Amino acid sequence: GAVVSQHPSRVICKSGTSVKIECRSLDFQATTMFWYRQFPKQSLMLMATSNEGSKATYEQGVEKDKFLINHASLTLSTLTVTSAHPEDSSFYICSASQGLGGGEQFFGPGTRLTVL
Amino acid sequence: AQRVTQPEKLLSVFKGAPVELKCNYSYSGSPELFWYVQYSRQRLQLLLRHISRESIKGFTADLNKGETSFHLKKPFAQEEDSAMYYCALRQGFKTIFGAGTRLFVKA
Numbered sequence: 001g002a003v004v005s006q007h008p009s010r011v012i013c014k015s016g017t018s019v020k021i022e023c024r025s026l027d028f029q030a031t032t033m034f035w036y037r038q039f040p041k042q043s044l045m046l047m048a049t050s051n052e053g054s055k056a057t058y059e060q061g062v063e064k065d066k067f068l069i070n071h072a073s074l075t076l077s078t079l080t081v082t083s084a085h086p087e088d089s090s091f092y093i094c095s096a097s098q099g100l101g102g103g104e105q106f107f108g109p110g111t112r113l114t115v116l
Numbered sequence: 117a118q119r120v121t122q123p124e125k126l127l128s129v130f131k132g133a134p135v136e137l138k139c140n141y142s143y144s145g146s147p148e149l150f151w152y153v154q155y156s157r158q159r160l161q162l163l164l165r166h167i168s169r170e171s172i173k174g175f176t177a178d179l180n181k182g183e184t185s186f187h188l189k190k191p192f193a194q195e196e197d198s199a200m201y202y203c204a205l206r207q208g209f210k211t212i213f214g215a216g217t218r219l220f221v222k223a
Contacts, residue, residue, distance in 0.1 A: 004159075032209065041125075043202065043215045044160075057209075093160070105211065107160040 002028045004096050006108035013084055014116055021079045021111045023094030029074035030096030034105065035067075038091040050077055084115040118143050120205050122214035129193050130222050137188040137217045139177075139203030148206040149186040151177055152213075155199045163188075163201070173197070193221045 003026040013019050023033060032051050036044040048064075050056035050071035058064045066088075068080040077096075081088055091112055095105040119142045129135055141147055151163040164172045166179040166186060177188045186203060198221045203214040 034211070043213045046210055046212070049209050059210075095160075104162055109159045 002026075002096075002098075002106040004030075004094065004106045004108040006092075006094055006111050008111060009109060010112045010114075012114045012116065015085055016083055018080055018082045019084055019113060021081075021092055021094075021113075023077045023079070023096065023108055025075045025096045025106070028096075028098055028106075030077070030098065031074065032097050032103075033071055033077040034095045034097075035069060035077075035079050036093045036095070038093060038110070040091075044093060047079075081113065084113070086115045089113055089115045118205060118207050118212055120203050120212050120214035122201075122203050122217050124217045125215070126218045126220065128220040128222060131195055132192050135188075135190045135193045135197070135219065135221075137201050137203075137219065139186045139188065139214060141184050141186065141203075141205050143184075143205055143207065145207075147179070147186075149177075149179055150204045150206065150211070151175070151186075151188050152202040152204055153199050154202070160202070193219075195221045195223060197221050 005024045007022045035047045038044050047062045048056040048058045050069050052071050052074050056069035071077040091110050093110040095107045097103040097105045121140045149166045152160050153163045154160045175190045179186050200216050200218050202216045205212045
């Protein structure tokens with residue numbers, strides 16, 4: 001099946017710094033990528049949807065200036081958490097699909113962000 | 117509002133026993149429903165979707181529009197079925213996930 005990777009798998013940073021998380025589709029072209037956030041023992045919450053070459057669509061309540069998403073190519077999307085604070089500590093998961101959001105989603109392994 | 121509800125956080129059964137993981141949804145249109153599974157230390161992966169009407173690893177799920185349910189069933193649980201199971205509903209481009217049910221199959 002299709003493979004999606006995320007880098008890094010784990011990151012610890014100081015409060016106030018910015019962190020970039022990469023999501024790559026390794027063997028297919030991902031027209032649409034999704035970013036989720038998962039708190040401990042809770043479900044995945046969709047943060048934003050991005051289509052290659054266009055601006056991301058953010059879910060209600062997600063600050064687009066804080067969570068910058070770039071989907072510059074069909075195999076790479078990045079999520080940058082700007083000026084991170086301890087409350088941003090979470091598990092961030094990306095997924096990718098080949099269609100315009102209508103195809104099967106393939107999930108990355110997730111990135112654990114800890115902000116001190 | 118669209119919502120997916122999985123009422124059980126944890127379900128524990130003995131090996132060989134039947135399993136039913138409950139999922140209810142609220143959606144005004146025609147729903148497209150999925151079950152995803154996450155095994156220990158692995159990523160989330162699609163288990164099955166209602167439109168396929170298929171059985172994967174012995175699991176089946178039937179969409180019941182009258183009861184707005186999409187329960188996941190397996191007649192005989194195996195230890196390797198122990199995992200986190202998420203029911204999900206697709207609305208256009210977005211997928212809404214339930215809170216998940218952890219299935220623990222005891223030997």
